[in-house]
Amino acid sequence: MPRLVMKFGGTSVANLDRIRRVGKRVGVEVAKGYEVIVVVSAMSGKTNELVGWVGDAGGALYDAREYDAVVSSGENVTAGLLAMVLQSNGIDARSWQGWQVPVQTTSAHSSARIEDIPTDNFDAKFAAGMKVAVVAGFQGVSPEGRITTLGRGGSDTTAVAFAAAFGAERCDIYTDVDGVYTTDPRVSSKARKLDRIAFEEMLELASLGAKVLQTRSVELAMRYKVKLRVLSSFEEQSDNAGTLVCDEEDIMESNVVAGVAFVRDEAKMTLISVADRPGVSAAIFGPLAEAGVNVDMIVQNIAEDGRTDMTFSLPVDQVERAEKAVRDAMAREEINFHDLIADKDVSKVSVVGIGMRSHAGVAAQMFAALSAEGINIKVITTSEIKISVLIDRKYMELAVQALHDVFELEKG
């Protein structure tokens, strides 16, 4: 029988009424003849409650193994409840906790990676008549037999990993939005839902702040060619609802640009007139990484008289930490510099699309559109399928709307 993986996030299982709706939705797929693996998150709010407690209990130097043992319990609750709901609908179902499958992971607690998912156990149960395996997402078990978790959003990754392991026809990610949009509808009223998007594009969008899917789950889906579908758990669904995240080849025609993404609260730091000698980059960015600063864009100006300006972007709430790390590093390494300045009022806006590979002039078109609106570009970085710029935060919405227009994203 064909197999399907369905994943339901926290808001989709927030209470028993919603879990019953999930049960109905799963029943529809069972009726179509699928053997279904359902991956569930904790009821919304529950994980935060648990995280709050472990924060209080453990202090700064908490034991990540205990953290995982506590925080994973929310998913176990949902899995059991959904199995009961399915059973009361007459569907042969049972719940599985990570260690029962077992979902074998590394020992990197709180950010473990799935190493293996043995299939014999489920295969035997499906052969014996089980219709639905309900799996507690986000968790696994380490080689030492301790409970691990996969990090925030890890249930997406669990779902994709099961889809890969069991050769599922598709992995449906049910969430509180009805698909992936060309941009955030709250910023542009012209935002359009995409029917299909390539893995590579989704990866860029996910890492750029479109919070629909966890980045790692998309990477995994791309590697194992798992067809991912993002759709709403709050609407009646047809067979081609939502957005299909798939291989480039499966997308017949596409716009050059698939979407416009943004990160509102960024900051820009510039180290002015620093000695330009070998090792200076390492001397700056090594300590920043150690201080836990998530440096994103990095630009270095052409050196003049053996000195250069070094600019990088980072989340705005990490500026103080970054400033201290850089000044300490410069003093320790005896590297001379003129000034360190921070601009806390910038946003990042990006256009993403696999079409860029074959279409020249996308960057020029982007810069012209921003210029036409009088928006000054502060930093630019590009990849094969993405162009990102830093601009003043007050222009962010305007920039998104202008780019959405110029690349005609409202048209399918």
Place this chain on the structure above:
Amino acid sequence: MPRLVMKFGGTSVANLDRIRRVGKRVGVEVAKGYEVIVVVSAMSGKTNELVGWVGDAGGALYDAREYDAVVSSGENVTAGLLAMVLQSNGIDARSWQGWQVPVQTTSAHSSARIEDIPTDNFDAKFAAGMKVAVVAGFQGVSPEGRITTLGRGGSDTTAVAFAAAFGAERCDIYTDVDGVYTTDPRVSSKARKLDRIAFEEMLELASLGAKVLQTRSVELAMRYKVKLRVLSSFEEQSDNAGTLVCDEEDIMESNVVAGVAFVRDEAKMTLISVADRPGVSAAIFGPLAEAGVNVDMIVQNIAEDGRTDMTFSLPVDQVERAEKAVRDAMAREEINFHDLIADKDVSKVSVVGIGMRSHAGVAAQMFAALSAEGINIKVITTSEIKISVLIDRKYMELAVQALHDVFELEKG
């Protein structure tokens, strides 16, 4: 090193402040040189929340395996949190869920019995420097690898089972009362805390409604000679605080009667003038058991003219169910009877004491005391160390006080 088992119930771990107090208390025992196994319940309220959800999810014919998977999660949370608190106090501790030990149980979900607790794992960890193993109470794992629970109050049983398996010097049950009393202090102001009580007495008191310890945990402690101590988690403790539940031989001197117990909301049913022929008792009490009625006392009058009256007591909220079961059974078996009457306004009062074995006249003394207060006795049953009577509910407090006085329980 000597070993100690400490068990903390739901109110003792109701929030993080209380869990920190528990951490301090455990630290005191570690400082004395004990290797400690701590058994914890779910934070108070949590198990009820989970039970409510599974009730909603599963309906009447719920799957007890899923019930157990859900309901056991509360203990896992407490175990992890306490381990973190202990670690932040500099104590080498870790948490263990039932399946990790593993606490091997029968497959009787929701009322499983512990079959075995392998000790190698803990022994190795203790030898390697671990000071405290925090165990999630109330749960285990079945031969099929499913999570089981031991029934309400099961954490007491977990604690005693660990104490037996590891040859612990003592099993301290921390609760919200400071020990076992001669009777409920809310009913008699003269109630006195007992320093020691025999297992047999505790068993009778536990099953008679003194809710300090789960009956099964006392049975287990008696069988494996585990010294049980009941004490308060809300008071500073000395070495001989609380009440020690121990072997008869360990109690030097004791009163003839150890305590007066009661069950307030009982009912009495009488089947009047039923045909007295072989099998009639089975015809009545079989169907009652099947209907889930907890019949307690049973009295049959002397038969006259081949007919007899049959009286039994039961919890007051099971009267309707019992009435239907009895009438159906009588009709099905074609057993003739005159009437079936129920008295819903009775209470059970009992005196318990191992001293009764060697002291005659306790029953006479009890009946005289009740008679002196004008209290009519409706049903009497006796065991080797217990005498129970059913009386009108309105006299319950009076009866308890009178019996407490006549057996001089206020004196040590």
